Amino acid sequence: MNGPQDLGGQMGFGPVRPEPAEPPFHADWEGRVLGLTLCAGALGLWNIDESRHARESLPPAIYYNASYYEIWLRALEALLAHHQLVSAQELAQGAAEPAPAHPRRLDAAAVPAVLATGSDYLRPLTTQPRFRPGDRVRARNIHPRGHTRLPRYVRGHTGVIEAAHDGFILPDTNAHQRGENPEYLYTVVFDGAALWGPDAEPGLTVSVDAWEHYLEPA
């Protein structure tokens, strides 16, 4: 979706402000939100793509005013409500009736192994890839209403396949519980001038990782 998350090339957000010796968290609640998000995700009712879509579906005015952990918290509340794990009334009251532990509740003892394992997003394919390194391709001019990982700033522009990877889960369907539908993934390199015109900075190239159906021969 052409939502608030699709920031590449936008203007007006001011300077980047590095923070020397930045701590992992700036307030206790940020760590709790990280933990809540990972623990709730471990219940298995949604995947990482659906999580990202919940975040980008926040209204733009809220998204841009929120810190990143606030975005995570609001998206988590939305996912919990959508999957009927928490009711609007419970959220409003901050209270709930006690219940026994969910069978997939992430226990503290399992945390190190779960974090050190992660999730495998590769899905090797037996079909022939459509493109090969060196091929010229155009990022399609598409504007899906749902989740996608093709940023607007490359759509319609021509680049070169630098690397052809194996199949990866397709976020566009996985985010909406319409299946993994793995496709070949490619690293596509664009010249700065192709993306940004004559005022592009000198010597700039930008790459994105694009699923096969995001691309067409150029």
Place this chain on the structure above:
Amino acid sequence: MPHDHHDHDNHLDPMEARTRALETILTRKGLVDPAAIDAIIETYAEKVGPRNGAQVVARAWDDPAFAEWLARDATAAISDMGFTGRQGEHMQAVFNTDTLHNMVVCTLCSCYPWPVLGLPPVWYKSPAYRSRAVIEPRAVLAEFGLTLPESTGIRVWDSTAELRYLVIPQRPANTDGFTRDALADLVTRESMIGTGLPRVPA
């Protein structure tokens, strides 16, 4: 400064209350174990951070065979050092050269290689960095105090899929004979994202 750079993080009290309320609900409903949250926080506050990536870079500087492995199969090479897991499942190492400087961003969210760099800093997740890194990386680098000659190409890697990128900066001069630990001490977080260079030995 009365108005510092945490202007995106100044909702502490309402967010603290909202987070506590949600944790209470999820704990009572048996969906979340608060001790698991503690363990997650401890992992990323104390165990998994940019010192991991610094060890990878130092080994690559010190061991050409490892550097070659890292270039060919970063996931396996980094796993060999014990750094695996969430948000680092599929790794790619990108090497700076005399003529090319690499820089990593996630314009669409905040994708970042957690097992080697830990959690991303606030600036990496900020709209300012995410919007500008792809259109004016030289201007962004200048805000980090880094100005590269125009003859040095800049390659920006937008992490739009589940590949996670680790920049391998060039080994600083005058480091012959340095131990791996001494080399790792020169490797900053920013140098592994591409918004900085390693420290130069005194």
